[in-house]
Amino acid sequence: MAASVPVKLAIWGERAPGGSFDEARLATDLAAIVDDHIARFGAVPFTHYTFLVMLAHDAYGGLEHRASSVNLYHPYFGASRKHYEGxxxxxxxxxxxxxxxxxxxxxxxxxxxxxxxxxxxxxxxxxxxxxxxxxxxxxxxxxxxxxxxxxxxxxxxxxxxxxxxxxxxxxxxxxxxxxxxxxxxxxxxxxxxxxxxxxxxxxxxxxxxxxxxxxxGLELRTSSDPAQTGDSASAVWLGATIGGGKVTGVFDDSPAQAAGLSPGDEIIALDGFRVTAEADLRSLAGALRPGDRIELAVFRRARLLRLPVRLGAAPATRYEIAGVADPxxxxxxxxxxxxxxxxxxxxxxxxxxxxxxx
Structure with missing residues (x-):
């Protein structure tokens, strides 16, 4: 019950093997959330409310209705989480x-x-x-x-x-x-x-x-991850997303864009060395530094292209929120x-x- 309004929790699908699923705790927490919302908004437009949780391997998301909502999760969602995020x-x-x-x-x-x-x-x-x-x-x-x-x-x-x-x-x-x-x-x-x-x-x-x-009294700080600056393959930046050996996206104002790399290009070599996966790119980039010039061999449809690239410095990757000493x-x-x-x-x-x- 939540503020005298019945709240139901319905779960469909298979639980993760070996995972913990505290249905009683989930129902209690959901009721508290509903209580808080009712306290903020006043009278409710429904006589009951249903949360439908669907556990599916190929779905994620949700949809809200006036007296119910559907929430889709992977069966392993949260299975390994050690604590709640703040x-x-x-x-x-x-x-x-x-x-x-x-x-x-x-x-x-x-x-x-x-x-x-x-x-x-x-x-x-x-x-x-x-x-x-x-x-x-x-x-x-x-x-x-x-x-x-x-x-x-x-x-x-x-x-x-x-x-x-x-x-x-x-x-x-x-x-x-x-x-x-x-x-x-x-x-x-x-x-x-x-x-x-x-x-x-x-x-x-x-x-x-x-x-x-x-x-x-809080500061939001941006910096480079110390581990990144010590790892050459993480310190340099091409500015493209890659999946299955092919370029899937090119960032604006990036070295990749300046070099003419295009979504759909299949990267086959870096400085003459064969590339079959993104891991190969990282391995070959191990000795590179921002500003270094490389050559990428790519297939664009059936045509072989050789693109000279000048690598940039990787964008900031570390963010922090911290309290100030004297607020x-x-x-x-x-x-x-x-x-x-x-x-x-x-x-x-x-x-x-x-x-x-x-």
Missing amino acids: LLDKVLDDWARLMAIPGRRRQSLEAASFDAWIKLYKPDESNLNTTVSYYLKGGLTMLALDLQIRRRTEGARSLDDVLRLLWQRYGATATPHPDQLQPVFEEATGLALGDVFDRQVRGTDDPELVEELRHV GMAAARYHAWLGEAHPGSQTLATVTTTARWV
């Missing part, structure tokens, strides 16, 4: 993923949402440079905006107020919401938000997460945001992306 772990992981997508500089958040069904869900070789997930960038943008609202209203308002107003005015009454939601955000918060929407929603600016985290008034904002004391000068989350020379 909020900041998830935030940092998403930030690292976003920073690795050149398309975030080309497609606005507004356009990403509008074009989702013809671009995000139907990807091709250009998606890497031309699109961004509205889920990924949208979540981080709204997190940064929530922190900004809390800061500018001195804690009197938050994104919760926006979501409540949207629900009360449109969701609860099944009324279509307007195309432009900026006026609703401004009404709910009492703030002028045109600049934020122009740059981060209608424009292509990154979410101002680094700046807003500082106001709650001052930011400590109170941190507590109001997460409901716990400021952690002081300690690292709270670390993400190191896979260092791949390609």
Whole structure:
């Protein structure tokens, strides 16, 4: 039960052999989540709610309905996880993923949402440079905006107020919401938000997460992984994604793009040495440094090409969120945001992306 509303959990599919699946704990946690949502939004539009968990080897995702949701997972999902990720772990992981997508500089958040069904869900070789997930960038943008609202209203308002107003005015009454939601955000918060929407929603600016985290006494740091700088094959960068020996994508403004490498090219040799897999590329790159020149032999359809490439330096791969030593008034904002004391000068989350020379 959750706030006197029955909540059901239905599980379909095979559990992972030897894995732990605490159904009672899952039901208890889901009820707590539902309780929290009801407390934030008020009266519920359903008399019962069902979570359907589907365990399938070839599916991942979910779909929401008014009184139920379907959640698809691989049977081994979470089987080896030793602990739950914290909020900041998830935030940092998403930030690292976003920073690795050149398309975030080309497609606005507004356009990403509008074009989702013809671009995000139907990807091709250009998606890497031309699109961004509205889920990924949208979540981080709204997190940064929530922190900004809390800061500018001195804690009197938050994104919760926006979501409540949207629900009360449109969701609860099944009324279509307007195309432009900026006026609703401004009404709910009492703030002028045109600049934020122009740059981060209608424009292509990154979410101002680094700046807003500082106001709650946190630093988001970017650097190169020490292990990367000591590994030549990870320190150099070609700027292409490779699968099955073929180029699947080429980053904008990368050495690969400058050399004329194209999606679909089959790499067969590096400096005259045979390549049959990505592991061969890493092995052959072991003695290379940023700035070195190499020659890639590739088949483009039936034609053999020899492409000279000047390797670049690998992008930053290490991200950290850490507390500042003397947060001052930011400590109170941190507590109001997460409901716990400021952690002081300690690292709270670390993400190191896979260092791949390609």
